[in-house]
Amino acid sequence: MPTAHPSGWAHADGALSAHRPGGPNWLREPADPNVLVDHLWSQTAVKADGVLSVGGVPLPELVREHGSPAYVLDEADFRARAGAFRDAFAAYDVYYAGKAFLSTTVARWLEEEGLSLDVCSGGELTVAERAGFPMAKVGFHGNNKTLGELERAVELGVGRIIVDSFHEIERLAAVTTELGRTTGVMVRVTAGVEAHTHEYIATAHEDQKFGFSIASGDALEAVRRVHAAPGLRLLGLHSHIGSQIFDTSGFEVAARRVLALHARVGEELGVEMPEMDLGGGFGIAYTTQDDPSDPSRLATEITTIVEHECRALGVAEPRLSIEPGRAIVGPAMCTVYEVGTVKEVALDGGARRSYVSVDGGMSDNIRTALYDADYSATIASRDSGASPTLSRVVGKHCEAGDIVVKDEFLPGDVRPGDLVAVPGTGAYCRSMASNYNHALRPPVIGVRDGKTFTVLRRETVADLLATDVGVS
Incomplete structure (x- = not known):
């Protein structure tokens, strides 16, 4: 466990370098980064031609209707x-x-x-x-x-x-x-x-x-x-x-x-x-x-x-x-994000890591920053023939510790506009979500038999300002 630091675990000495250049010891490079690890996902989650569907709903369609980021509840x-x-x-x-x-x-x-x-x-x-x-x-x-x-x-x-x-x-x-x-x-x-x-x-x-x-x-x-x-x-x-x-x-x-x-x-x-x-x-x-x-x-x-x-x-x-x-x-929910930027960072030993920035982060999943929790991820919107690349999925907040997935192998051609889905986010993600940086909390969208329904709607700017008594 890294030494505690008042600005969060990622600032502690050796916190990020503790992960070896090829990722942590338990992480294995997959032969095909497009394939789902079934036991990490809800029971109806499937991939076809690279598109992830949950409850019979393709996630690109869900995002077109409800926006991103979004929690998806099976x-x-x-x-x-x-x-x-x-x-x-x-x-x-x-x-x-x-x-x-x-x-x-x-x-x-x-x-x-x-x-x-x-x-x-x-x-x-x-x-x-x-x-x-x-x-x-x-x-x-x-x-x-x-x-x-x-x-x-x-x-x-x-x-x-x-x-x-x-x-x-x-x-x-x-x-x-x-x-x-x-x-x-x-x-x-x-x-x-x-x-x-x-x-x-x-x-x-x-x-x-x-x-x-x-x-x-x-x-x-x-x-x-x-x-x-x-x-x-x-x-x-x-x-x-x-x-x-x-x-x-x-x-x-x-x-x-x-x-x-x-x-x-x-x-x-x-x-x-x-x-x-x-x-x-x-x-x-x-x-x-x-x-x-x-x-x-x-x-x-x-x-x-x-x-x-x-x-x-x-x-x-x-x-x-x-x-x-x-x-x-926990396993009944995943979170879907849209990629905004991607950058390559050189690591010790000659390895490289791809930093994949998404449109959410620690405001919708604080567990990585709070508990040093590990998560997985997959590209949800398309198939890729690119080789696996060690990646870190990070959020859009003004914090070095704003990390959603510390270590994962994603296709090397991840680009802006791709959708990334993170499984196992049903517990303590939406319930601990915040408005940090004045972010709007995502909706919880239920899925069943090919249809979507809103469990919790997305917050609006009006919600954000409702308690600000200085707003006319």
Whole structure:
């Protein structure tokens, strides 16, 4: 990991030179740069004569109708992945993590596919409300929920609120007392497990803002306070160990520690908590170096872990829940850009890299700059007979770290006007998008059976200036 730098990872010593002249070690030069790596794309993505189609819609046609850049959401793929988790974890409650990407359309799809919904802000709760999502199937996360957010959640009858601090327990108890309501509560705990992921998305080690520590005794004390508080119905414990996780070893350690606390609560308080949530964080394939597990395998392994630990502890198995977000929407969306400029840059060792500048960037995908994330790309508008060239897809913003795809082999004749598509952009791209440099956030265009429909429209200049009170 490059040394942190206040201006972003790309400014750190050795950040860019860390990638060898031929690209990173995992990147292999393809025989044909036109060919799709199927497992990186949504299930309906195909190429014919160099033109990429998703959901039966050729991306050049989509861009002619809706402009670029644009997020392209494959409805059939989203529903298939949601259904795969629902079916594999049939004995569980599957909560879609709305922070990955949420809209009223997506909320309606989730209800139709039989999933529950996890939100972590008043804004996400409002989207669920507007979509008519059943509130009994909503969970509300967040380490600093406001009084107004808690009041609204209780008024709407949210099924469970995941508490994250002693202050929140007091605040929520006051709200339920004032409103004369009772609400289901889960206690978020930190199990001291650090998933093998980026520091900023590993959330179960002790030194971070989420949850109550099991090791320190805070978690048990939080359970005691929830159990004793009027208007709070103790449901169980919640654990989340991180994101972009490819194996279940971390879940095994976390489940062992959380279930030990679950058993201790039964012994000391005489309370058999009915539920337990193991969180989400299931990884997806962004590049050829990623090898995620499918939902069936995850379900088998996690269920086996929980069954084994419950037998060892002599406790009944609680009703389990999980929270996939990225694993459902991530592969279901790609982003299409138009190339504006191309320039060749000499590298150490005599190699060269092609810098392909597109009409978007860190305002529509901040993950490369924020997490040093890797992505892939392909030319989406034509076939090419040119040899593969090591390329870097960069944005139009005034930042050296404005990089969309750090390393990819694209055809050597990429030119202005070509379309470039980046797979795996469904999670945390549109939801973390910004107006940096006063950019307009792209639309989310749904595709299905050869037709397009707007999920989120493109922002306009009027949207951009709406909060500028100096504009007449």
